[in-house]
Amino acid sequence: MKIVSIREKTVPISSAIRNAYIDFSAMTCSVVAVVTDVAREGRPVVGYGFNSNGRYAQGCLLRERVIPRLMSAEPASLLNDAGTNLDPHRIWARMMINEKPGGHGERSVAVGVIDMAVWDAVAKIEGKPLYRLLAERYRNGQADDRVFVYAAGGYYYPNKDVKALQDEMKGYLDRGYRVVKMKIGGEDLGQDLRRIEAVLKIVGSGDRLAVDANGRFDLDTAITYARALAPYRLFWYEEAGDPLDYALQAELAGHYDGPMATGENLFSMQDARNLIRYGGLRPDRDWLQFDCALSYGLVEYLRTLEMLNANGWSARRCIPHGGHQLSLNIAAGLGLGGNESYPGVFQPFGGFADDIPVEDSYVRLPDVPGIGFEAKRELYRIMQPLGES
């Protein structure tokens, strides 16, 4: 067997929303199809992947470096020992040939989208949902049958008033979510507190609301917000300062007893390890949001989980950023603490299988081979033409 072709395209995921750092008016994403010569039910197995929001499409890196390296490899060198399936670890090593360490930046996104498609293909070739395959390979077969998910939204929109924010949050509760997330740091503290209090009126208590500053604050502002937020006893206070400013994060822990979350903008095991070493995070209450679709994929995420384990962190402290089905499979298969969800934004890339409801902030996974894209119609409508053209 072999990879026959790898195709990629750029699609828009733009919208009028803004967080404290960027607006999404020009946001794009890469979609890839890894086409194999393996047939299942009379059709070639195709694995699909895409990158999550926050970083842009990676067409140039994919076309110039990542895809040519795979297509020029000896096909058997990308397979498992038995030659019966793709080997994601060997494929990863080939994608990263002649890449120096450090400076992970956008390269990690390009590798991540292909890695997602490879795992999708591997599970389809084995004929099982990816989360089951992961549980069998890495967790003695023990998969969680449902995953905690929270509804992320609460963006700043042009002319959006507090009433509209409340309506948005009410919509998430109506759809089965117990925990919601909103943006902070895009207005002044007084206005943000008014927005927070308005949302608390809808969700009822602070442990059902997370807030996300998207790395906007310097240390003084992060501490000022920490003092103002503390009495609400929130679900978490996310990405207060620059994602690479581990000293800020560590200092902030001395000013905020409640849970904090960060990590969505760290793109390698080594960066994650620096956060664990120097960021002052507390394994009994804080949350880690590394997103494999931005950070070299699941092969690298397995290394990150190993690193966490070696440092006394449970995988249950991980609730990845990105709201996509790959992280949902990882959460169920490898026993993470949950997954982000975007019921109202970044569609159709955010969200899970169409016909599976969220109940009490938990969701189940569809029983289809692979990651489950075929069970999400609007997303598959974008992917399928790429794989079958």
Ligand SMILES: O=C([O-])CC(=O)C(=O)O
């Ligand atoms: O607004 C964004 O960039 C997305 C984000 O931080 C999140 O989902 O936590």
Ligand SMILES: [Mg+2]
């Ligand atoms: Mg965030």
